[in-house]
Amino acid sequence: DVKVTQSSRYLVKRTGEKVFLECVQDMDHENMFWYRQDPGLGLRLIYFSYDVKMKEKGDIPEGYSVSREKKERFSLILESASTNQTSMYLCASSFPPEGLSPMNTEAFFGQGTRLTVV
Amino acid sequence: GENVEQHPSTLSVQEGDSAVIKCTYSDSASNYFPWYKQELGKRPQLIIDIRSNVGEKKDQRIAVTLNKTAKHFSLHITETQPEDSAVYFCAAPLAGNQFYFGTGTSLTVIP
Numbered sequence: 001d002v003k004v005t006q007s008s009r010y011l012v013k014r015t016g017e018k019v020f021l022e023c024v025q026d027m028d029h030e031n032m033f034w035y036r037q038d039p040g041l042g043l044r045l046i047y048f049s050y051d052v053k054m055k056e057k058g059d060i061p062e063g064y065s066v067s068r069e070k071k072e073r074f075s076l077i078l079e080s081a082s083t084n085q086t087s088m089y090l091c092a093s094s095f096p097p098e099g100l101s102p103m104n105t106e107a108f109f110g111q112g113t114r115l116t117v118v
Numbered sequence: 119g120e121n122v123e124q125h126p127s128t129l130s131v132q133e134g135d136s137a138v139i140k141c142t143y144s145d146s147a148s149n150y151f152p153w154y155k156q157e158l159g160k161r162p163q164l165i166i167d168i169r170s171n172v173g174e175k176k177d178q179r180i181a182v183t184l185n186k187t188a189k190h191f192s193l194h195i196t197e198t199q200p201e202d203s204a205v206y207f208c209a210a211p212l213a214g215n216q217f218y219f220g221t222g223t224s225l226t227v228i229p
Contacts, residue, residue, distance in 0.1 A: 035219075040127070042207060042221035043162070059218070090161070106152065109161040 003027070006091050006110040013117050019078040021113050023091030030096055032074035033058075033107065034066065037088040049074055050096075081117045089113045121145065122210050124220025131198050132228050139223045141208035142190040148210045151184060151191045156205045156222075165206075166193070198227045 007022035023032065033048040035058075045058030049068040063085060067075040074093075078085055092107040121144045131137050141151075152167035168175045168182045168191065175182050179198075184191040191210075195202055208220040 040221060042124070043209075043219035045218070105150075106164045106167065109163070111161050 004091060004093050004108050004110040006089075006113050008113050009111065011113060011115045013078075013081050013115065015082060015117055017078075017081050017117075019081045019115065019117075021076040021078075021089055021091075021115070023074045023076070023093075023110055024072050025074075025093040025108070026072065027093070027095065027108075028071065029093035029108075030071075031094045031107075032068065033092040033094075034064075034074065034076045035090045035092065036060070037090055037112070043090065046076065081115075083117050085115065086117045087115060089115055121212050122208060122218040122220045124208050124223060126223060127221065128224045128226075130226045130228060133198060133200060135198055137193075137195045137198055137202070137225055137227075139193045139206055139208070139225070140190060141192070141210070141220050142188075143210040143212075143218075144189070145210070145212040146186075146189065148189075148212060150211055151182065152209050153180075153182060153193045154207045154209065154219075156207065158204070162207060195225075198225075200227050200229050203227045 004025045013019050031050050034046040035043040037043050044060050046064050047066040049055045052071050055066050065077045090112050091110040094105045094107045124141045149170035153165050154162040155165045156162040166177050166180050166182050168184050179196050181194045203226050205222045205224050207222050
């Protein structure tokens with residue numbers, strides 16, 4: 001079974017704090033993703049990575065950065081947390097079959113981190 | 119996101135009836151269309167997917183149909199049961215390696 005684990009289930013941070021959300025997968029997947037989930041907006045892609053030290057911006061990268069120093073770990077960083085970043089954050093990973101785009105395959109999600117910025 | 123539109127946003131059906139959720143996409147180059155189910159408080163999980171070289175795929179009570187000409191695909195759940203109650207998301211890859219999800223459909227199956 002694929003396991004994608006996010007370091008925290010719930011987090012409360014203050015405005016202006018630097019926040020780290022950690023995600024680890026144990027299946028040697030090439031691709032990792034960070035999404036935020038908000039009511040009525042679905043899942044929006046923040047950043048993704050298809051290899052160590054590689055990253056690409058998603059739909060809503062402003063206010064976020066990421067780090068992929070090791071294949072199994074993908075970190076989302078809020079440089080200076082703001083109240084509009086209060087949300088559910090979901091990490092996902094996938095293994096691209098040879099010849100297929102990184103996006104053309106099943107994504108396995110972590111359990112989510114509910115972040116509240118006060 | 120706006121590149122993948124999903125309807126309806128909420129859906130209530132009687133147990134045993136069918137449920138249909140529809141998504142439209144904008145990029146004609148998209149070639150992979152998954153559906154995810156998210157139960158309350160749990161992570162999204164893939165329930166079925168279809169690639170552009172087929173028009174329909176079935177797995178027991180769930181099926182997905184794809185109309186590439188019209189750029190829409192639909193999830194069909196037959197003989198619905200209370201455990202089908204969840205939020206369902208469609209998704210489609212778009213140009214530039216963006217992978218967009220629909221805004222979700224909250225399905226309630228009434229016993």
